[in-house]
Amino acid sequence: MMGNRTMRILFLAAIFAAFGFGGGTARAEGDATSGQKLFGQRCAFCHSIAAAERKPLGPELAGVFGRKAASIADYKYSPAFAALTVTWDDKSLDEFLVAPAKLAPGTPMAIGVxxxxxxxxxIAYLKSVK
Ligand code: HEC
Known part of the structure; x- marks a missing residue:
């Protein structure tokens, strides 16, 4: 039988492996403050984060996390985008942002992250704009 100490070491090893400590690559959560800066540099030209403000080039993103894609009723989405059935969560936003046109061919949001x-x-920042 394994002793308590062995169990504890195995347990810690599993945690280190899961979170990639030492490798310095994986992070548990994004940083919303850094996300806000990035948003200002790369997204704010087309997107407002205020529910009541519409920019000419893109839908407003307040509350977008947890919302169904293309669900702002009076915004005219591109056909491929309007046909999306995803709900925006960590995984779907990541997939969209890495290559928007792959998820929605023909979308005017041409540049990924x-x-x-x-x-x-x-994504951490988008979660925070309610
Ligand atoms: C050139 C303008 C433009 C830029 C820059 C841009 N977007 Fe978009 N974005 C759009 C448009 C237009 C749509 C609607 C897509 C469609 O109709 O095909 C969209 C859609 C979205 C959606 C989904 C909204 C919904 O209602 O489902 C998210 C989330 C999003 N963008 C995030 C971002 C983020 C984050 C950035 C910065 C990294 C960014 N966008 C940069 C134009 C832009």
Whole structure:
């Protein structure tokens, strides 16, 4: 039988492996403050984060996390985008942001976010804008 100490070491090893400590790559959560900066640089030109403000080029994103894609009733989405059935969560936003046109061919949102850490930060920020 394994002793208590062995169990504890195995348990810690599993946690270290799961979170990638030492590797320095995986992070548990994105950083919303950094995400806000990135949003200002790359997204705010087309997107407002206020529910009552519409920018000419894209739908407002207040409360977008947890919402069904393309669900702002008076916004005219592209046909491929309007046909999406996803609900925006960590996974679907990540998949969309890495390559928007892959999820929605023909979308006017042409530029993705190639860096995984940037996407995590942006998603953390989007979660925070209610
Ligand atoms: C050139 C303008 C433009 C830029 C820049 C842009 N977007 Fe978009 N975005 C759009 C448009 C237009 C749509 C609607 C897509 C469609 O109709 O195909 C959209 C849709 C979205 C949606 C889904 C909204 C919904 O109602 O389902 C999210 C989330 C989103 N964008 C996030 C971002 C983020 C984050 C960035 C910055 C990294 C960004 N966008 C940059 C134009 C842009």
């Amino acid at each position: 190639p860096q995984a850490a940037d996407r995590e930060d942006l």
